[in-house]
Amino acid sequence: MALSSDRSGRFADLLKGHEDAIVASWTDAVAASLRGRLSQAELYRQASELQRGFQAAFDGGAQDLEDDAAAELRAQLSELSSTRARQGFTANETAVSVFTLKDAVLRVLDEGEGADAAVLREYVAFSSFVDRAGLFTFDSYTRAREELIADQAEQLLELSTPVVKLWEGVVAVPLVGTLDSARAQVVMERLLETLVETGSPYAIIDITGVPAVDTQVAQHILKTVVAARLMGADCIISGIRPQIAQTIVALGIEFGDIATKSSLADALRHVLRMTGDKVAQKPRREG
Amino acid sequence: MERVPVLKIGDILLVSIQIDMEDQVALQLQEDLADRIVATGCHGVIIDISALDIVDSFVGRTLATIASISRVLDAETVVVGMRPAVAITLVELGLSLPGIRTALNVDLGMELLAAARAEAEGGAGHEDTDEPAVTAP
Numbered sequence: 001m002a003l004s005s006d007r008s009g010r011f012a013d014l015l016k017g018h019e020d021a022i023v024a025s026w027t028d029a030v031a032a033s034l035r036g037r038l039s040q041a042e043l044y045r046q047a048s049e050l051q052r053g054f055q056a057a058f059d060g061g062a063q064d065l066e067d068d069a070a071a072e073l074r075a076q077l078s079e080l081s082s083t084r085a086r087q088g089f090t091a092n093e094t095a096v097s098v099f100t101l102k103d104a105v106l107r108v109l110d111e112g113e114g115a116d117a118a119v120l121r122e123y124v125a126f127s128s129f130v131d132r133a134g135l136f137t138f139d140s141y142t143r144a145r146e147e148l149i150a151d152q153a154e155q156l157l158e159l160s161t162p163v164v165k166l167w168e169g170v171v172a173v174p175l176v177g178t179l180d181s182a183r184a185q186v187v188m189e190r191l192l193e194t195l196v197e198t199g200s201p202y203a204i205i206d207i208t209g210v211p212a213v214d215t216q217v218a219q220h221i222l223k224t225v226v227a228a229r230l231m232g233a234d235c236i237i238s239g240i241r242p243q244i245a246q247t248i249v250a251l252g253i254e255f256g257d258i259a260t261k262s263s264l265a266d267a268l269r270h271v272l273r274m275t276g277d278k279v280a281q282k283p284r285r286e287g
Numbered sequence: 288m289e290r291v292p293v294l295k296i297g298d299i300l301l302v303s304i305q306i307d308m309e310d311q312v313a314l315q316l317q318e319d320l321a322d323r324i325v326a327t328g329c330h331g332v333i334i335d336i337s338a339l340d341i342v343d344s345f346v347g348r349t350l351a352t353i354a355s356i357s358r359v360l361d362a363e364t365v366v367v368g369m370r371p372a373v374a375i376t377l378v379e380l381g382l383s384l385p386g387i388r389t390a391l392n393v394d395l396g397m398e399l400l401a402a403a404r405a406e407a408e409g410g411a412g413h414e415d416t417d418e419p420a421v422t423a424p
Binding site for chain 2: 188189192193195196199200201223226227228229230231232233
């Protein structure tokens, strides 16, 4: 239900005339719903800013939240939503912060010129405008939350795939967490690039931190090993826990001629034995 | 037609492919290498593909053929410098380039050839001492 322009003008007057009363009772209502997780002063500042936003929107003759006149208000609402999302409030609590404006205005109307039919109609129109504003916060809140999640997923991807140099000519990838296609791809690329950069002919893939190995995970690991071999590096898989070994056999996964070791230490010993003196000499020369 | 230069360094022939490996270029390289191995008597071939963005199945097969030919001529072939992206693509395509030795870079490739040569010569020497005992009676 859109507002007519004279109605929005009257709302602007109403908000302006009872500014202090509305902001105060709005702040109280929001504070009650948030149960003291934000300071009264902070809420008061937010409420008065939003109140001015609504007032400006109505002043500009906004009949709907999508109007140009309400652009400023929309920006304020999405700002509020993303702040709340980051502070860890629920979508519900965020939307209620907007909806309580209705209660505040109703209280002012009650105190003023009694509740006749005309006032009631106007209030309903105003109420639906605020509802849309509330729904808008809902949307912005969800969007902010999703961005947050996407950011974190990306950070997690970055964090969880380090390639470390273990010895001269030996690099290791300690895999931690579930290995899905996206992560497997990142691990594969990172490992192969490191092999080229460091010129290491040996790589150890340690799966101690991988909670479960199914056919797909095994497939990813095998692909990485084959790709490394194509480039002229040898891969050893280590950190196979007893449970994982049982699963691997039960699933009939074949690692072929790829060396598998139960611990990282075993894998390193295996590599050092294969390289013989060539690698073992280097640290001695440095020390 | 462009040709890939074949350089002789000591006992090794070095081929660095810097141009697109079209089918004709690959076949020409195969012929050139066979000629040069015979002419120089080298025992090792290093093919550097670090400049190649794409290795298709034909190039892969040609590399395998070159490796087989040079093995017949008593020269070991090592393909070096394959890019990660190329390796990933080959794996995704299911091409594992059987019969081709690989190394990460030219340095490691030369080490690999030296090790292979030492092993072969050590083995050959061993055979020589065994030979009379087996063939004499």
